[in-house]
Amino acid sequence: MEFFIKLGKLDRRYIFILIGLSVLLPLLKPDWFALAVRPTPQSQRVFNEIDSLDDRSNILISFEYGPSTRPEIHPMAIALLRQVFSRNHKVYITALWPDGVFMANEALDLVSKEFGVKKYEDYVNLGYRPGGEAVVKGIASDIKELYKQDVDQKIIKEIPMMDEINNVKDFDFVFSLSSGTPGSKEWVQYASDPHNIPMSTGCTSIQVTDLIPYVENNQIRGILAGMPGAAEYESLVKSNLEGKQIFLSSGEATSMMSAQSIAHLVIVIFIVLGNVTYFLERRKLK
Numbered sequence: 001m002e003f004f005i006k007l008g009k010l011d012r013r014y015i016f017i018l019i020g021l022s023v024l025l026p027l028l029k030p031d032w033f034a035l036a037v038r039p040t041p042q043s044q045r046v047f048n049e050i051d052s053l054d055d056r057s058n059i060l061i062s063f064e065y066g067p068s069t070r071p072e073i074h075p076m077a078i079a080l081l082r083q084v085f086s087r088n089h090k091v092y093i094t095a096l097w098p099d100g101v102f103m104a105n106e107a108l109d110l111v112s113k114e115f116g117v118k119k120y121e122d123y124v125n126l127g128y129r130p131g132g133e134a135v136v137k138g139i140a141s142d143i144k145e146l147y148k149q150d151v152d153q154k155i156i157k158e159i160p161m162m163d164e165i166n167n168v169k170d171f172d173f174v175f176s177l178s179s180g181t182p183g184s185k186e187w188v189q190y191a192s193d194p195h196n197i198p199m200s201t202g203c204t205s206i207q208v209t210d211l212i213p214y215v216e217n218n219q220i221r222g223i224l225a226g227m228p229g230a231a232e233y234e235s236l237v238k239s240n241l242e243g244k245q246i247f248l249s250s251g252e253a254t255s256m257m258s259a260q261s262i263a264h265l266v267i268v269i270f271i272v273l274g275n276v277t278y279f280l281e282r283r284k285l286k
Contacts, residue, residue: 019267023260023262025259026262030249031250034255034258035258035262037232037254040228040232042215043222043229043233046200046202046223047222050080050173050175050200053172053173057090057172058171059084059092060092060171060173060175061077061177062187063094063095063097063101063104064096064178064182064184065178065204066097066098066103068179069204071253072205072253073178073202073203073204074103074252076230076253077103077104077107079237080175080177082115082241082248083237085111085112085123090122091123091124092123092165093124093125094135095127095128096182096183097182101128104125105151120154120159120160126150126156127150128151132181133189133190136182136191137191139167139168141167142167143167143168168195169197172198173197173198173200174187174191174192174199174200175200177203178203178207180204180207184201184214187201188214188219199219200220200222200224201224203223203225205227205228206226208226211223227253227257230251230252230253231253231257234251234253235254238250238251
């Protein structure tokens with residue numbers, strides 16, 4: 001009893017330090033504090049859809065996010081690239097948002113070094129074109145008419161990877177990394193659904209309710225929902241790669257979710273202890 005009463009008089013600065021450490025340590029040492037992640041059916045479906053593709057399939061990945069939504073979506077992009085490059089798929093990058101080019105380059109720089117993939121042999125970054133849904137329609141009808149050069153100003157017709165790519169029908173899968181408009185809806189409405197190309201998406205948590213109808217209608221085959229979805233997908237990809245003897249550290253989303261969960265646990269413990277102390281003090285006064 002005396003212990004709890006003394007605990008109730010603990011300097012609140014120590015509490016702040018403990019909460020700060022509970023957030024900081026999982027971010028600095030994610031592998032030490034990695035918590036088990038149980039994938040939802042939607043995250044599992046995204047993984048299964050991509051895993052079921054034949055090797056050397058053509059995958060179109062569209063980057064539709066910027067720095068403000070990077071914490072939620074960028075971990076998805078990195079995990080996605082790890083999964084597709086581990087299967088030797090050919091990756092075609094486009095961006096409906098200007099910032100998407102920088103996000104794509106950052107993810108490609110990291111993952112290409114991990115897997116030793118080469119530009120113009122394993123992937124090509126077509127870059128950003130203004131126009132939103134008009135760009136999606138252009139890719140759906142004639143991609144070479146829309147893109148004359150890639151992001152590095154290389155002529156499209158000089159890139160061997162582009163020889164057999166004329167429109168969206170030449171892709172085996174489309175993946176939209178979306179944080180708004182233009183984004184996943186446009187890909188469904190003007191490319192994936194009209195041409196019967198399978199598609200999945202990773203989006204911010206706030207977008208999920210807008211996209212769920214497309215998921216339920218099987219127009220979008222699985223959805224990664226915000227940071228929890230990113231952490232689930234990271235876990236699935238990491239387990240899959242470890243089965244192939246490819247060992248990588250825990251991803252950003254996993255470490256951030258661990259930090260959040262541990263911090264919440266510490267806060268709940270202090271709330272419980274505070275209430276216990278309060279009632280014990282009242283009892284002592286009586």
